[in-house]
Amino acid sequence: MSLARTLIDVRPLRTSPVFRRLLIGRTVSVLGSFMTMVTVMYQVWDMTHSAVWSGAVGLAQALPMVGVGLLAGSWVDRGDRRRIFLVATVGQAVCVLLLAVQGFTGQVPVAGILALVAAGSCFGAVGGPAAGVFVPRLLPKEQVAAGLALNQVTGQAMMLLGPALGGLLLGWFGIGVCYLLD
Template sequence: MSLSRTFLDVRPLRTSPVFRRLLFGRTVSTLGTFMTTVTVMYQVWDMTHSTVWSGAVGVAQAVPMVGVSLFAGSWVDRADRRRVYLTGTVGSAVCSLLLAVQGFAGHAPVMVVLLLVAAQTSFAALGAPAAGVFVPRLLPREQVAAGLALQQVTGQAMMLVGPAVAGVVLGWWGIGVCYLLDTLSFAMSFYGAYGLPALPPEGEKSRPGLHGVLDGLRFLTGHRVVRGALLTDLAATVLSMPVSLFPLVNEERFGGDPRTLGLFLSALAVGGVAATVFSGPVTRLGRPGPVMLCASATWGAALALFGLTTSAWAGLGILALAGAADALAVLSRTTIVQTHTPDALLGRVTAAEMTVGQAGPHLGNLRGGLVAGWSSGVTALITGGLMCVAAVGYVGASTPQLRAVPVTGEA
C-alpha cells in the first residue's frame, strides 16, 4: 500500500468544488461554535459561581437538540434540504448576535443567556438533519466515507483549537468579541451552503408531524443494518462512557493531579484525530460494518484496560487508543446510516442518529457515576468496558448483515 493511501482520502476535495466550499464554511462555523460553548460556560460561571447554573447550560443544549431534531428530520424529508439548512444557519447567527449584544452591553440575566443558548441549539437541531443529506447527494457512493472522514477530522481539529482560541479572546477582548466572532463564522457557513443546488427529497415525501416521525422510526427498527449500527453505538456510550469517572480515577490512581486529569481528555481527542487522519485504508475498504464492530469492541476493551493500569503514561496511551477506536466507530456508523437509508428518509434517520449520539454519552456518564458511587471509579471503568465488549459481540452475532455489510443499500 502506498503511503498516500494510508492518509485521509482527499478525493472529495478534488472532485467536488461544491463539497470543498461546504466543508470550508462548516469548519469555520464549527470553530465559532466551540468558542461560544466555552464562552457561555465562562459567562454563566462568572455571573453565578454556581455549579447548578453551570449544569443548566448542558440542559439548555441537550433538551432542544433531542426534542427538536426528530420533528426537524420529518420537515427536512418533505422540503428543500438546502433551504432548511440555510434557515437554521441564519437563526443560529441571530442568536449569536443577540448573545454578543448582551455581552457588549453588560450581562443579561442568566436565564436570558440560557434561553438564547436553547434557541440557538434548536436552530442547530433544525439544520443538522438537513446537513446529513449533503454528502451522499454531492459525492459518488464510493467517496461518501471519505467525505464524512473529512468532516470528522475538521470537526475534531476545531474541537481542539476552538476552546484555546476562546480562552485567548476572552482574556484579551471579553465575551462580546467571542460571541461576535461566532456570528461572523456563520456567514462562512451560509456562503458554503448557498452555492448548493436545490436538494428536495428523492422519492415519497415525509408525512407531516408525528406520522412522519413514526415512519422514520419504523424504518430504523425494521432495517437490520442501520438498527445494528445504532445499537452498537448505544452499547459503546451507555455502557462504557468514561468522562464522568476521570476525576475519581485520577484521585484514586494518580493522586488527583489536575494536569493528569486534563491530559485524559486530550489523549482521547489526540487519538481520534490521529485515527481520522490515517483513515484512508478504512474508508477505501468499503466495509463499515465490520470496522464499526471491531472499533467499538476495542473502545470497550481499552477502557477496561485503562481501569487496570497504574501508570499515568500507559493510561494516556490506552486512552489515545480508545479515542482512535471511537473515531473509527463514529465514522463507520455515519457511513452506514448515510449509505443504507433511502434519501426520502435520510433527514429523519439522521435526526435519530443525532439523538442517539446526544443521549448515549449523557446516559453513559450517569451510569458510570452511579456504579462508581456504589463501588469505585476503577470498578465502574472495568465493568463498563467489559459489558461494552459483550454487548457489541452480541449485536454482531445476532446481526450477520452488519458483519458483512458493504457500502450498499441492502438491509
C-alpha cells in the same frame, strides 16, 4: 501498503469546489460554535459563581437538541432541505449575534443567556438533519466515504481547537468579541 493509502483521502477537496466550500464553511462554523460554548460557560460562571447555573448551560443546549431533534428529522424529510438548512443557519447566527450584543452590554440576566443558547440549539437540531444529505449529493459515489471522513476529521479537530482558541480569545478580547467571531 503505501503511505498514501494510509492517510486520509483528500480527492473530494481537489475535485469538488462545492464540497470544498461546504467543508470550509462547516469547519469554521463548528470552530465558532465551540468557542461560543466556552464563552457562554465562562460568562455564566462569572455572573453566578454557581455550578448549578453552569450545569444549566448544558441542559439549555441538550434538552432542545433532543426534543426538537426527535421531530426535526421527519419534518425535514418532507421539506426543501436547502431552504430549511439556510433558515436554521440564519437562526443560529441571529442567536449568536444577540449573545454578542448582550456580551458587550452585559445587561441580560442568566436566564436570557440560557434562552438564547436553547434557541440556537433548536435551530441546530433542525439544521443538522437537513445538512446530512449534502455530502452524498455533492460527491461522486466513490468519493462519498472520503468526504464524510473529511467532515469527521475537521469536526473533531475543531472540537479540540475551538475551546482552546475560545479561551485565548476570551482572555485577550473579552466576551462580546468571542461571540461576535462565531
